[in-house]
Amino acid sequence: MMSNQKPMKKTKILELIGICLVITALISAYGLYYTSQEYAKVTETQLNADAYITGIAVSKNISDLGVDINILVLNNVSQLDIKIYMIEYSVYASDIPINRPNQMDFLGTVASASNTNFVEAGTNFEYTVSMGLDPTSDQYDKLVDISPSPDNSAHFVVSGTVFYKISGPSDLQGTIPFYFVGMLEVSP
Amino acid sequence: MKTDGQLINAKKLKLLIWSISAGIVVAFFFASDFLKFATGFSPSGEVLFISPLFCGFILGLLTTMDELYHSVMASIILTITAVVMIIIALFAPIIFGVSGDFLGLYYVFVIQNMLISIVLIFPVALVMTITGKVVGEYLLLGHIYKAERVALSKDTVQWYQMLEDATPESVGLKPIGWKPEDDMPDEAGETLETPVEAPSEQPEDDTSRE
Known part of the structure; x- marks a missing residue:
């Protein structure tokens, strides 16, 4: 019984790590969008000034x-x-x-x-x-x-x-x- | 809903989501470093090495329960996602519709950073994914493997014991020179019993024949 519970618990830890990775990816996606937007604005200023x-x-x-x-x-x-x-x-x-x-x-x-x-x-x-x-x-x-x-x-x-x-x-x-x-x- | 024969089942979908997520995280750090002149956020150059290393390791841990080729595929998907995202970020002025003359140097900048991304991300991510999988197997499945080894060892000992105790008849072996007709019942209804020949002792040397 114990040996079955242990991997189940550890599998749940893996799932938790996976969820954390997905949340980090969502934040990173916004960061990527912000970076791209700022880069576009700077390029626009440089090209058109x-x-x-x-x-x-x-x-x-x-x-x-x-x-x-x-x-x-x-x-x-x-x-x-x-x-x-x-x-x-x-x-x-x-x-x-x-x-x-x-x-x-x-x-x-x-x-x-x-x-x-x-x-x-x-x-x-x-x-x-x-x-x-x-x-x-x-x-x-x-x-x-x-x-x-x-x-x-x-x-x-x-x-x-x-x-x-x-x-x-x-x-x-x-x-x-x-x-x-x-x-x-x-x-x- | 999910069968092994399907192209995408829940497990593969989960793996795909994790790989794409890791790729996005890597792409963010790469794009931030490449475009640090345009934004206030400027991570140091080490992130080019650390981010695929860390994300690859996490991906390896997450694929502990899967096959090795799943880990390799996950690192390939990570690389593809990251490179595509980096290219999108580098082409942001065109995507956002900035007007103006883009010089040839702009495209050189994009291609140069794309190649740097591919060269840096894939090997590091692949190695760290496999490392993460090995570490995950050791940490998460170590006791299961140990129990399996003990059980296997017990089985092996038991088999050896059985082999030692076994006689040819008890394990159903037929004597040398046995023919299927020997087991057929004779006219009296009795099967012919052929005694098992004991291994004859070989003469120690050929001179005894003479």
């Missing part, structure tokens, strides 16, 4: 010297907020119509760092980033040389990157490149 230059103002006036750019960061498709922590760009100029930065005059690079620039999910946001030039620098002399009066225009290439973090548990970092090529009037 974009940035455009909406305006550039170049000035060689001593009181207002430098290059100001307006950048529109698009996050209208994503379901996650993004936090822009740095915008970095370089400016190249030339008096002849070429668009290869290595054949142009390098005016300077600026990195604008901030931890408070949030772009909420489903919205767009526009930033203005300024690059100041030192009036005594070689870059300023180049800018004056390539945009002589009365024409006051030159060819510019602006290339840069928006660095962002995706808000959420992952805190994943990403970059959005932006680019501008064209002729601009330099305000005297």
